[in-house]
Amino acid sequence: MNRRNFTKAACGAVAASRTAAWIKRNEGEMADQPLLVVAVLYAREGKADDLGRELQSRVPLSRKEPGCLEYHLSRGVDDKQLFVLHEKWRSKADLDQHFEMAYMKQWAVRRDEFVATRELLMLSELA
Secondary structure, X not given: OOHHHHHHHHHHHHHHHHHHHHHHHHHHHHOOOOEEEEEEEEEOOOOHHHHHHHHHHHHHHHHOOOOEEEEEEEEOXXXXXXXXXXXXXXXXXXXXXXXXXXXHHHHHHHHHHHEXXXXXXXXXXXX
């Protein structure tokens, strides 16, 4: 593993831990507020186009979910390995339900085949 990949992997593990801790701390106050999610994914070497297709296939399904207010997929201009999902959910409960959908559970099983690192940011809207 080269230094860049090690750094990405370490940052991903720290981010996942911080995200879980943040959710636990803020569960009550976020229950009825819209939740913004930014997911930053880096494709495995040689898997960027495959990852793009996988992510694109889930966009229309996610947009049809009752709690989904916005769902956008972007790709890096200079770094084609980079993908970013911009999501807005009616509530934390709606996001939880999203992750329980069959197509999301199937994706969770296969994700590591395509994704080298990922970071999930949960945000509340300020203005």
